[in-house]
Amino acid sequence: MPSARRPNGIDESVICPVCKSSTYLNPNMIFKVNPECYHKMCDSCVERIFTSGPAPCPVAGCGKTLRKNRFKIPRFEDLAVERECDIRARVAQILNHSEADFDSLRTYNDYEEWKEELIMDLVSGNNVQEWERKLKEHAKENQESIKANARHEEDLREQVKEDERVRIERSELSRAEAQREFQEELAEREAGRKEVINKILNTNSDVLRVAKEAESVLQKRAAARNQPSTANGTMGVTSGSGDANITGKTTGSVGAAKSTGFSISGLKKIQPQTKEVEKVYDAFDGLSLQFKYYSLAEKYFHPRSNAVDKEKGHASGGYLGWDYQRRAQMDAHAGLGIFVEEEKA
């Protein structure tokens, strides 16, 4: 991290305020900081001074008792920012309500604003003792609801990861399936071909008829394979297990916190856990077609529309005789069950 090693680039070097060693001579020197007083010193100093136990801060004029395990590598070069972030994190751990817990946007916003003011006070040093005391008490009293909120956030994060995993898995599966089907088809075709050849060699039957029979068998098989995916449009899939839209939380405090800590107004009353499952996605949004009087075949025997597929420039432009056949099927059956005398009475 540049702030720890080369804060201003390669050319400038930094000196540890305690031991005065320079990063020029020790390029791998790491600086650490303690949230008690935010005084920076190099790692070897930390080791040297605090390994045997808590000791006062070596920076002249500080003297605060520091512990080795509280030293950490700062995330920000500007230690004031580092300090503020630490304060925020600490407050957020205790006051961790989310928008859903409030009965209106307004009350939630008020809560957030008040939290901000609290943090500002802490940062600038106003009323620190009082705020700290109150925070501690609030934390003690509302232990459970705080824990519940934290758990909730954790769950959301998990859900996203889970969904991703499921998606990858599913695509793997479908790929494997497609491969398998393809192999099956190849094998079938091969077997069919072998059979045809056998038949031709062994019997005196009409070669053409044998070939036609074989083709129709293959077609049937293909049709049977593809049948499940005819007219029905709904996907009927929920994406993975993490689909539940977790709304409610189980335990926790009601309305205002206890009076020794804070009183936060506008918190929604906790509802009993309702695990709302999101609606299954419907590709056609309610308007899928399910034919009543027929099932669509893959291909029909119809001289005119079969012939057109062999015409130059027709199929290659995207015209399919099959579209005509599909339309003919619709026309043949649409309205069959409409009794005009009744419906137009």
Add this chain to the structure above:
Amino acid sequence: MNEDDIYRTSTQFRFWTYTAKALTDLRASSNSLAASRVRDAIKRSREQGSKSETSTNNAVPEVDCLTVEEEQKLVGWYCTKAMEFCDFSEFPKAVKATAVQFLKRFYLSTSPMTYHPKQMMLSAIYLATKVENFYIGIAEFAKMIPKTTADDILAPEFLLTQGLRFTFDVRHPYRSLEGGIMELHEMSRGSYIPPHGSSFTTEDVRVGILKVKSHRGKPATMTPDECAERIKRAHNKAGDILTKGALLTDAYFLYTPSQIWMSALLAADKPLAEFYLHIILSGTPNGSVSEPSSLELRLLSLLEQCAGLMTRSSSRGPDETETMELKRIDKKLYHCRNPEKIDLVGMNKAVKEGSNGDKVDEEKVVKKRKIERDRAAKEEQDLFGAPLKK
């Protein structure tokens, strides 16, 4: 949502399908409304024409108007003329069929006394070419018909569209027939997929169709080839029935296209049609048992009615008596045409030139109309029109 629902969204079903009674009532009311308008118009023109006479005779003039039956016959006649024209000019089937239906629909809400079918016929054909993707420029179209200008054909167009309530889509039973025949072939070839919910298998159906009784009711098992031949024969016969029988009768108003083609099949080969119906209804409740379900029975009786309607109309040209009858009607029409609606070309121009408030001399207009009327009437005296030029 199923295929019946899709048909219910069509304008053909929503606007142009009626119960038998509604149809007769509608025609009766159009006829009487037109008759009263004709009487008024003739009265007005007589008063205008004879201003000098101080006629105190304000009685409604004795105009012998057409009856509903006569109107029907006349419109039907012009429909056949339209079909002949289309055949002669080698227009696609769709154009021909749509043009005929346009005429029939138009005359549900108006009468030949108001607008003569001869004027409307050409307009209907031209509109049909536009609608059915067989577009011809008006100049070229007008050239195909002797003694006709582009204006003659276009003048009634707007009226026609209005009378059609701005619906242009007409669904015919021809493609439907093709679809049904396709399925029959699949059945006999052993590759038919039964509808959703059916408990028949492909093999059941294949075996079943080969066992369909002959026309005379004799049970016998056909070979696949014989079955294919039988289907082809039924196809041709049904096609013939549809060409005239469906178009020229009220079938389109009373039944759906799928019912129409199936009725034609019923008339062509009853045992085959009954078998087919049974199979395609096998996905509906109670459809998969050997006995016909109640839906099937009701549908069969409906199809019988429709088949009867279509086969009753003969496909021969009109015979002697009918020709005489038509001549008589035409003569009658000459005397009861609405004089204010004869010159459509002039009317059209007037409307187009807009309502600038052109004050036209009333007398001149009446006189002009009278002259136009006489000229047009003379031309129409020959009911059969001028011979078509090659």
Add this chain to the structure above:
Amino acid sequence: MAISPNNLEPQNARETKAPAAAKLKSLPVRRNQVDSAGKIETGADLTEHLNLEIKNKYEKDRKLGEGTYATVFLGHLKKDPKSEVAIKKIKVMQEYKDGISVSAIREIKFLQELSHPNIIAMHDVYSSKNQNLCLVLEFLPLGDLEMLIRDSEGIRYGTADIKAWMAMLGRGVWWCHENFVLHRDIKPNNLLIAANGEIKLADFGLARSFADPYNRMTWNVITRWYRPPELLYRARHYGGAVDVWSVGCVFAELILRVPYLAGTSDVDQLDKICQAIGSPTEQNWPGVSELQDYVKSESIRPLQKKESFLGLFGTVGEGGVDLLMSTLILDPRRRVTAKQFLQHRWWTSEPRPTKTENLPRKGGVSAREKVGEDLKRRGGELDNDKGADKVARKLDFGNRSKQAV
């Protein structure tokens, strides 16, 4: 009229989206028309009366836009002053010497038959004096998709939004194809946005029914940037795949926020396609050389692999790119159908499509004006030179016996 999802018609008590049949709308039976004075109304037969009735249902408020083809007004149902409709008045018989123009007929014909939440609804048609045709359409105040795409400053949207919009477009196109209608002019300009955020397919002036064999059709349809290669090669027989290609181009444009394949001429358009997707060859598109204008190019660019698409379009995820590529397959037979488009796995992967009410939208005066602009265009005007060429492109109607429309 197509059954409108909006509950404008008092008789249509419909709650669900499924287009149930409207109650009896056949011609009512009337006896002699008698007006209040007791005299029989002269000059008014049944349809003229009906026409007048329909006309009197609506009242025009103000003009929204005017063009050579049509004028658009904002209006409302007299019974419900708060309702809003767009009244498109087509000037009939002004330009065409052939009577009512074919594109007007097409527009009316298809809007009458097609009834779907993602297709603009036509409530009524009537004629005003001077034989002008008036179409009463649903009013879609929030402009069109093009506006949303172009406004990169004001409108932000993400994968979930794109998913929602593409799903709606897909359903609209699917419904057209289920009814065997080709739209033939899909582009962001023609995708209007309703008050609730739904996308509606509009402008059916170039639409046509398809599937009859041996019917030659014109290749000169669809605005150039959204036109598939088979039409650029002047194929006269084609199918739903042409619309699917346009859908793919719209998809790409939504992601990139600029048109994906913006050719400056038909030849350049083909070139852009070759560059982006690959050159069509007999290997990847059997039969392509049979097409009229096919020219084998000297440098064959191989079909681009998924990696390059992921680079450009990766924001919609691997599934989204897979779907996009399937709509831009060169061989129209292998391109996905509208139905397959809707059944792709991308729709059920995360993120879920945004709920309609939460979609980003543009509000305000500018959107309403755009609606006027959109509707007043003549159906069938190919916007190929984006405003440079204001003259409507005449469709190629050649000679009668070789007719293709």
